[in-house]
Amino acid sequence: MLTISTWILLRKTRRINMENEALSKNFIEQIIDKDIESGHCKKVITRFPPEPNGYLHIGHAKSILLNYGLAKEYGGQFNMRFDDTNPTKEKVEFVDSIKADVEWLGAEWNGDVLFASDYFPQMYEAAVKLIKKGKAYVDDLSAEEIRQYRGTLTEPGKESPYRNRSVEENLQLFEEMKEGKYADGTKVLRAKIDMASPNINMRDPVIYRVAHMTHHRTGDQWCIYPMYDFAHPIEDAVEGITHSICTLEFEDHRPLYDWVVIETGYKTSPEENPKQIEFAKLYLTNVVTGKRYIKKLVEDGIVDGWDDPRLVSIAALRRRGFTPEAIKMFVELVGVTKAQGSVEYPMLEYCIREDLKLKVKRMMAVLDPVKLVIDNYPEGQVEYMEVANNQENPEMGTRKVPFTKELYIEREDFMEEPPKKYFRLFPGNEVRFKSAYFVKCNSYDTDEDGNVTCLHCTYDPESRGGNSPDGRKVKGTIHWVNANDCKQCEVRLYDRLFSAEEPGKNGDYFDDLNPNSLEVIDNCLLEGGFENAKPGDTFQFMRNGYFCVDKDSTEDKTVFNRTVALNSSWGK
16 A cells, blocks of 8 residues: 555655656556657557446546646646447536546547447448458347356357357348347347457457447447447557556456457558557545445435545545545556556545645634633724735735634633643633734633633734734634634535445445534634635635535525545545
8 A cells, every 4th residue: 555654755756756857757657668769650640439328537637637737748638538329328417527527627528529429330341341251240149148258367169059150040030130020138249359368368259249228328229339449449549549548457358458459450460550558547545436336325425426525436536525636646646557556545635635735815713613802902992903815825825814803713722720731721821813913812601501602802002913012922823713703604514424444345445434524613703804705715724624515505694515624534
C-alpha cells in the first residue's frame, strides 16, 4: 500500500526532478516513443471508452486524465467514445452524466462524441468477413453449455458440435439472427480460434448474441449485438486509435484484441497499431466503486443517490467540493505503473487541502454555538474588524466583520474545568478573539440540566487587533460570529462510508459500513457575507475545515458539505 508519508516523499522527489528537467517517462510513454521511432505511429490517438451503464468514479478519472494527457503530450488526438453495445444496462442518463464528468475534469475530446453503435454496420460486416474466412460459426449451445465446453485453466475445452458448420450455413444462420428469427439465447456467433488454447479467452469466444431489446440510440434497428471483446478492437481500428490504454484485467484479453484487428484486416501484426497497453487500476481504501454495490446502496437508501458525497463517483466528489485540479494532482502523483496496489484515502484529502488552501476565503462559522456576552462592551456599539480573507494569500484582500456585545463561539472553545494545556476559554482565562480583542471569561450560566447556555466575559478595549499595549501574551485564539449579523445553516459532516480498508473482504461489505459516516448539524451560525453563495462555492471555515455549498440549498436554508477537515483524523 502506498502510504501518505511515502507519497509525499515521492511528490517532493518528483518536484525536484521537474526542476532539474530530468523527470523519467512512465512505461506507456516509453512504448509510444518506440512506436513513433519505429514508424508504427505518426500521430498519437487515444480514447476514453466508458460503457454508459452507471456513473464514473475516481478510477475512471485516472483513465480519462491518462488518455487525455498522453494525447496532449504528443500533440495528438483524444476521442470520447461510448461503448454502448449492451442495451440491457445503458441509459441516456448515464451518457449525460459521463459527458459532464469528463468536461468537468478538463479533458477536451476531438470533434463530436462517438458511440460504438455508430459502427454496428462495420461490426456486422466484420463478422460476415470472419464467417467467410472460416473464422467464425453460429453455435446453438446454451450459455451454460458453452461454459461447460470451455474447460478450465488446467484443462482444455472441447469443440462445440456446431463448430464445423459450412460457411454457407453459418452465413444463412447469422443473417437469420439479424432478421430476428431466433429468440434471445438460442444462437450466438463465436470466433473459431482454439479450444485448447492455454488462454481461456481464446477458446472460441462469443462475438455476437441475440438480444431483442430497444437500444438507446438505434432503437429496434438491431436485434443482434456484438460482445465487448469483438466490438472494442474494431471501434479502435475504425477511429485510428494508436494506443488503446486499459486496465490490467484486460491483459489476458490482448491476444484476442490483436486477433480481431488482424483477422478483420485492420492490421497485419501485433506490433502495429492499434495497440492495447494495460496499466494498474486505482484502488482506494475504505471505498467501493463497483456499480452493482453502489446501486444497492442507492436502492436501500444508505446513500443519497449516485452523487452522495460519501461515494467516490466523480459526481459525488464534485458535490462534496473536490476540484478538478485536486483530482489531477492525485492521479498524477499516484503515477502509472503495472504494479497493482491500493492508495490510502487521506492522500486524496491531502490533495484537496493543497489545492484549496490558497484559493478560498477563510470565513468564521460556528458549528455548535454557545452564546457569549461581553458585559463591559458598550450597549448598541458596533465595530467593524478587518479580517484577512486568506492569511496565506494576501492578494485575496480583507473584509469588514461587525463586532458587538453579543457573540457566538464554538461550544468546545469553553470548558468549565479544563485539563492541562487547554488554552481556550474557561473561568478566569483570557484568549484572543480572531482579529478583534483580548476577551476574559468571568462566569457562565447553565440550564436545569447543567448545560452551559451563556458565557459572561469582559474585553480589553486597548487590545484591538489582537495585541495588548502592556505586552501580555495569550496562548489561545478563537473565532466568533456576531449574534446580530449571523446566518443559520445546515452543515453535513462526512466521513468514510466504510470503516474497513477493503470493504467486504471478510464477508458482506454491508457489515463494514461506518455508522458515523454522516452527521447533520442544523443550527450552525455563519458570519455575514455568505448571502450570495451558490451550490459549488467552497470556503474554509476557520479551524474547522473546507466546506462546499450543496445543491440541496434553498433561499431559506443554505446547506454546506464538509469537503475535508483541516487535518486528517482518520484512525485516531
